[in-house]
Structure formats: structure tokens, C-alpha cells
Amino acid sequence: MKDFRLYDIADFVIDEDFIRWVHEQREEDNLFWNTWLQQHPDKHLVIATARRIVSSIQFQQTTIAAPEVEQEISRLLHTISTQQTPAAPRTARVIAFKWWYAAAVLLLSLTGGWYFYFRNTSSRPFAYASMVASKQLIEHTNTSDQPLVLALPDGSRLTLASKSRVSYAHTFGSDDTTRYGASRDVYLLGEAFFEVTKNPNRPFRVFANEIVTKVLGTSFTVRSFEKDTTIQVTVRTGKVSVYAQAATPASAKMSEIILTPNQQLLYERAAQKFQKILLNNPAPIVPASITRTMIYDDAPLDKVFSDLSKAYGISIVFDSEVLKKCTVTADLTNESFYQQLNLICSAIDAQYELIDGQVVIEANGCR
């Protein structure tokens, strides 16, 4: 044990326990030093001076943000996993090998650079190429004519359309959320249908050029080819939110749009505008056994609309006060969604409009 009674100012300054007390202010250190000072009151001035010296030694420190460190870790793991060299001490040969290695990497990245340059993506900060550049990602490209089904590490599935590519971090869906972040991020160029496993704590995000689609568990399609003038997001089941990639989280929040089943979002890239529409041929989101029993005999209208709405996950807006006396007698089984709407509307002498991805009923009421 050190005898601090014999310590001079300079001895304290270079003592590692003393330094730790000044730097970290740990509870146990505070206790020790305060007690020690009570026992040695004549040392107050010495301690005070030593403390001031230690705390005046300040170097400029660069803090490396955690994501940046993770990027370097991914880069490292990528290198060692692709480098199947045996662990052996080498000296002179290492240098020759390294030069060759550096040349190869340069060639690859240059080729990639030219490729994307000619696709005129260099000026777009959220283009696929710029999003995935600098990140160590696993990439799948579908060069065939057939859709390619891929399983993601979290159990989600995606069906990648022809001439499309998708990337994700090799840490995708890792349980270690403190290290790799909670969200499951995928980068898409082209078109893909996603079936996402439910996990409310792990948002699933698809980055497709300028827009981001965020989901908690659902199935949907994103279509975003580089040459396309629009980006489309179509929801089969569940609920997704879509927003434009923006400089600040606040402005991203502003542009956020919620999509429900059978809705499609069109993003016009030039005008940077969102438009929400209903699909031409909505598919039921409930089992066929339920849609098979849509036979009504003098049923209240709100009951019919409510069933229809649930079957397709599409919201139907109507004035229940005006339409409260209306009843419907119809067999809606095996009809398409729009045919069902037509049948109901003709029965109650109403029209429907599609506004902002919803069905809006206009009617004068029933007697």
C-alpha cells in the first residue's frame, strides 16, 4: 500500500489512483480521499494544488461517433472474412501482397464509380449508390428474369424483382441493439416485395432513393428503379409509414405519410410530391372464408361498409347520419372490391370517389 503521507505535489500528480479520482470522480475514490484528507488536514493545500495541475492538463480530443466506429468494425470484419490467408508470420512478402491488394480495391471502386457516374447518380445524395457506398453491406442482385426470393437474417422474406438489387448490413437484425441499433435497414434499387416479421421494437426500414418506408411487421412492395420518375410503395397487409429522406429528422417527420393495406404511394421524384391512391385491384387481407360469406339481406349499410372495410383494410368514409336508414340486400361474394362498391352504391343511389387512398361515399340518404 502506498503511503500518501510522504507524497509531494508532483508525486500526487503522477499517481494513477490520484489521477483517476480527479478525472472520473468515482464514488469510492471520493470516499477514500475525503476520509484521507480528514485524517491529514495539513495536506489540503498540497492536494488542492495537485488537483488543479491534473485537471489543467487538457488535450483536444476527437470523439468518434459510435456509428463511425461500427462502420470501421464492419470494414474490418469484412476484410478478415474475405481474406483467407493463414495466420503466419510474414515480413518482406507482406508488402508485395499489400500493394497488389490495394491496387485491386482501387480498380473495383473505380469501376463502380464510373458505373454509377454514368447513371447520373453522383449528384443525388440519397441515390442507392451513395447510400451504400462507405457502408459494408451484403448485396444481392437479381440479374435473372425470374423474381428471386431471399430470406433475411431476422426471418423476414423479400422477393426481389428482375434487374433489382438490395443490400443490408451483415449485422442486420443482430440482437445486440446497443451496438448495431434497433432498426432493421435495407437499401433497395429496383423493386421488391417484403414480408416482414413482426417486431414492434425493431422497425424495419427500406431506403429507396429519396424515400424511406418504415414498418413494424407487414408485407408491402417498393418499386424504385433509378430511371423511374416515380417511386411506388404498395401495402398488402399491416401499416407502413413513408417519408422523404431529408436533412433533418424534423423535416422528415413533416413529410411522413401513413399507408394502410391496398393503398399505394406514388412519389414524384422531380416534383418531390407524394400522392396516395388505392390499388386498381385490391386484395382481401382476411382469409377467403370471410369474404365468401358476404351475403346480406336487409342489412344496415354501416354493417356492410364496415365488413368491406375490414376485408380489404381500406377505409370507407360516409355520413352515417345521412345513410342511417339505408339497408342493403345483396350477394357480394366473389366480386371484386370495386364491383362490390358499385353494387352497394347502385342499391342506395350513391356515388363513390377515391380521395387520398380512401373511399368517400356521396349520397342523399334513404327513405
Added chain:
Amino acid sequence: MLNNNDTQLEATWLQRLQHNDEQALAAIMRKYYTALYNYAARFTNDEALIKDCIQEVFISLWQRRENATSILSPRYYLLRAVKNKVLKSLHQHNIRTGSMESEDAYDFLQEFSVEKLIIDRQMSEEQATILRKTMAQLSKRQHELIYLKFYQHLDHAQIAGLMNLSRQSVYNLLHEAIQKLRNLYQAEIFNQ
């Protein structure tokens, strides 16, 4: 006495590394990245070069993982490897650009900072100016030494190894530096 748990944790990382566990390598990098980056940044401002050097150090740690458990202090091992790698790269660059400085004649960028002290109101601007002048009088080696001692928490033997000095020289240089600071604090202006 310092951070016993950390030492044990690091020992398990090294064992896992020896058994080809890539995540152990990742954990070590995660823990030391900022420290290594900051130390390397004392020798050069070239961020890309720093990052590449750190990558290479970890790649070679992976290649030599069979002997990982023989590393007693990962911090010391890594700081030393990064320093050597950075200085070697700078030296090679110098040769290519025609500068003939030797590998030992490196700069230790003096980024001693008083701003935080002023902001924290630990001292006045006037005092800070004097402190800065005093620090500027210290040699590059003394700066590096103080940095390693107070920011990387290395012991004197490790500092001696890292700087190619004898332990006695480390102690002398450190003492001289501390003495200057001490005189400063005992001077009138710092005791108002």
C-alpha cells in the same frame, strides 16, 4: 488496482480471439477505437491514413491471433502498433515526396487545450494564456509523455517502451514537466 474488471474482460476477449471469435476482435476495436484514433491524430491530420492504419493493425492482430493471449495489455499493444504503423506510412510518404526525414523525427501535434478550463470557469483567460505558454515550452516528447500518462493511463514502463526511452528518462521528463506546472500554480497569479 485500476479497473480490475476491465482487465478480466479483456483477458476473455483475447482468449476468444485466440479461438477465432471475430466478435471478440470487434469488441476490442470498439473499446479502443477512439483512444487509438486520438493518439494517431497527434502524428498526422490525415484521417483516411489514420483509419487505414488502425484497420491494418487489427488485421495483423487477427492474423496473429494464435498468440493473442500473450498480450498483457491490449491498450499498450495497440497504441504501439498504431504508432509504428502511422509513422511508417508517413515515412514512406516522405520518401516518395523526396523528404528525407528519419522515422524517429516525428511531430507530436500540440493540441493542448485551455478552452474547456475557461468555459468551466476553472480559470480566467489570463491564467489560461499563461498556462498555454508554459505548456508550449515543453518539448514534443514531454507532450507525448503527458498525453500517454494522463489520457491513455499507461504506466511508466509502458510509456518507456512506446517512446523508446528508459524508465528513468520517462520519470525525469515527466517530473520536469510537472515541476513547471507546479511553479505556475504556486506563482501569485494562480492564487488569487
